[in-house]
Amino acid sequence: MRIDSLLSVLDRNQIDYQFSGDKSVEINRVAGLDNASQDSLSFLNSNKFIDSLNQTLAGVVVLRSEFQAQCPTNSISVHDPYFVYSLLAQVVYPDAAPFSGVAESASVALTADLEEQVCIEDQVVVKENVSIGCQTWVQSGAVIHRNVKIGAHCKIGSNVVIHENCIIGDHTRIESGAIIGGDGFGWAPNRGQWSKIPQVGRVVIGNHVSIGNNSCVDRGAIEDTVIEDHCIIDNLVHIAHNVVIGEGSAIAGQAGFAGTTKIGKHNIVAGQAGFAGHLSTADNCHFAAKSGVTQTVKNSGAYSGFPVQETAKWQKQIVRQRNLDKMAMQIKELQKQLKELQNNN
């Protein structure tokens, strides 16, 4: 596609830009500045890579206006190059299904309701009363249980499982191997044995959500587990029953959330962080990698450690802990000098 087609995407999205160069150049791929060729879209997001910019062979570079003078090729100057790059790369690599219709080896119930241009790949199972919105793409091996509703323009990865009654909005991606609506960990103890609490709530996932590969979002025990709009969730994340993840939150790999915990809007949770059950967090919290949240967090801010504290305090504590040897020796020295003083008196 020609650069002018890319620019028309920016026009449609009402994004301010300045173009410099030849709009007729053909762009077919994306590449880093160093590996780009004449047909590549590239971007500069940090002045660390100015040398790469000077030598790039890219067809067009998205950058901030202050770097335009140093760009040896066509450039698109914008306020936020990384965001604009994402929009343009989505056009260069449209996430479109390979065909419309149902592969012969798929098993689709007669009562399933597939809208226009749905793609059901090989060996997929779609059970009774499932509805799937237009242009949604279900990859090979996925299993969609009865009464599930999936919106339009979704991508359901290979070997994903979505259990009965769950609801998924529009423009949402469930990456391969993820399990949505599996049974939560609800058991009543009874004299050394465990009696199962039937898990009859649903998982309700909003629009523009992404759930990572092999992640698990358990169905609610009675009420629903909820992932609000615009949440992004990485791989191997565990979300227990009745958790609510607030709008726009981002959850990194291997984080885990115990039951009935409610994460505020626009939280950022780094890798391997863990949340105990039955607590809540304020909006706009940031939890560091490996942090452990054991109580409700009432105020926005950055938190670290286990149990979490404010990140600034935690960093200070880490330094103190590393100086414990020195502190122990200072105490010993004080004891010695005090003894001397006592003896002299």
Next chain:
Amino acid sequence: MRIDSLLSVLDRNQIDYQFSGDKSVEINRVAGLDNASQDSLSFLNSNKFIDSLNQTLAGVVVLRSEFQAQCPTNSISVHDPYFVYSLLAQVVYPDAAPFSGVAESASVALTADLEEQVCIEDQVVVKENVSIGCQTWVQSGAVIHRNVKIGAHCKIGSNVVIHENCIIGDHTRIESGAIIGGDGFGWAPNRGQWSKIPQVGRVVIGNHVSIGNNSCVDRGAIEDTVIEDHCIIDNLVHIAHNVVIGEGSAIAGQAGFAGTTKIGKHNIVAGQAGFAGHLSTADNCHFAAKSGVTQTVKNSGAYSGFPVQETAKWQKQIVRQRNLDKMAMQIKELQKQLKELQNNN
């Protein structure tokens, strides 16, 4: 179903109860006290929710006798409302397969032995010499490798894999995406390379066990990996080769167990806890979230931290660590005052 049918379940299970109200009311679902309607079973497990009890519209509430007077509707008074709720909810939501027989798209070896009322859903693979007990339900996409034995009344979730020779008892659930009997991590180092140790043991899982979504239980290297009766295991748990999990233990999400470790009976392991290999734990241990067990634990009790210590000690240490700044200043002040004293002498 009418309330008197529910009460007959309690009779059959020899559970003491007192009923108050109208046994002819029809119950079709479960609900929390706040969202219940005339056809709902609900329960009260904590006096925190007394206000909800007062206003509930539920058809019947399971509660302790001291709260019966405050219940505006039919009630079942019992010693342990949560356990009794679990039994009754299992009746309202029977976990029954949708049909008996083998779906047309499933691939079942001629030598497989399926007992009565087995349900094999779409796209399932059942290989040579597998045996599956009566009323066991194998959901779409599961793969059962050769010589596996699965007991009666089990539920094998979608896209589960059970590798060759493994044994699964009765009334056991393997949730979706779990891998049972995958190869363990056994390698002999040889000049910077790794030579594979064939993993020829089995996984042997008892009765009334539950393994969570996308969890992995590796087969033994030579002897077996064993999950004893009545264990419940949550999502994304890693159980390495030759581990033994003692009867009645409960393991929460994302916990991990390295090879040949032996967990005692009735252990409770919280989320993201980790166990080094070749150690054992006593019966009735409780390990807190994110704890790390690096040595054998000989005594029952509660343990926390990494490496674990008794929870009471760990809690004290956490407080001390947060006061390190204060301790450092106390030392500084001591040094100053001592210096003054020394100068005065």
Next chain:
Amino acid sequence: MRIDSLLSVLDRNQIDYQFSGDKSVEINRVAGLDNASQDSLSFLNSNKFIDSLNQTLAGVVVLRSEFQAQCPTNSISVHDPYFVYSLLAQVVYPDAAPFSGVAESASVALTADLEEQVCIEDQVVVKENVSIGCQTWVQSGAVIHRNVKIGAHCKIGSNVVIHENCIIGDHTRIESGAIIGGDGFGWAPNRGQWSKIPQVGRVVIGNHVSIGNNSCVDRGAIEDTVIEDHCIIDNLVHIAHNVVIGEGSAIAGQAGFAGTTKIGKHNIVAGQAGFAGHLSTADNCHFAAKSGVTQTVKNSGAYSGFPVQETAKWQKQIVRQRNLDKMAMQIKELQKQLKELQNNN
């Protein structure tokens, strides 16, 4: 097979050994010294098990020469019994596919290129332009997306997913449920929402690699994610986009690597360890269980804790932390005695 066939394997691998006993004995299985019978291969790797050696009924034992005199049965004396055992056990349990060809229920694209003796089991999906090398075994339920290249002598486990364009070398194993080439976690923030960065790099996996059950290796954002030759990776490991794992490294269960991190050659990473993004480690590093690496590690060595420090320092710090109570009391005592001195002066 007779012991002399096993010995010829050692000859072919140019391994020095001394045999003592009767080479005509038939070996059909492996067993621990305690459970071995006349047809078992066993090994002794530690003098802890000398008593078991004395009483073993094994057909042949691999051991170091100093223990040969105490072995009551046939023995093979070698320098490294565990490595030699691995080689011989591989012969006793050849990892061979059950058949050559394509199962009837598999869905294989016409443009897929399968070399000789490839085994494609039931319900497998192989898409357009995939190539699979000779004697590679693809187990039931695996999904191989378009343009993937898999080498010879590989084993692709059940319900594995390999996404488009990824490359896998020879003699490599992808264990069941692993997701190779899923989309990485690349998003550009935009006013409280997230705009997807198309993930268009590949995963490139070398020869003699093993990826564990339900692990995830994300495709690169633009360039590739790379797992070099002879790496072994355990279950439920998360490897984000553009990570490089250096040759010969071993990664234990539930470890996680954030994006663009580069692990050196021959690193050993223990369970539940975590690595932040955009850092690198030296060759021959060892990271302890639950350690957290937040910065580049320039020197080989053993590291522990979060954030990591040299293991020896970390161990000392742990002891100090446990003595904080004592230190606090020492400070209190110093304050008291100092006060007394001050009052006396």
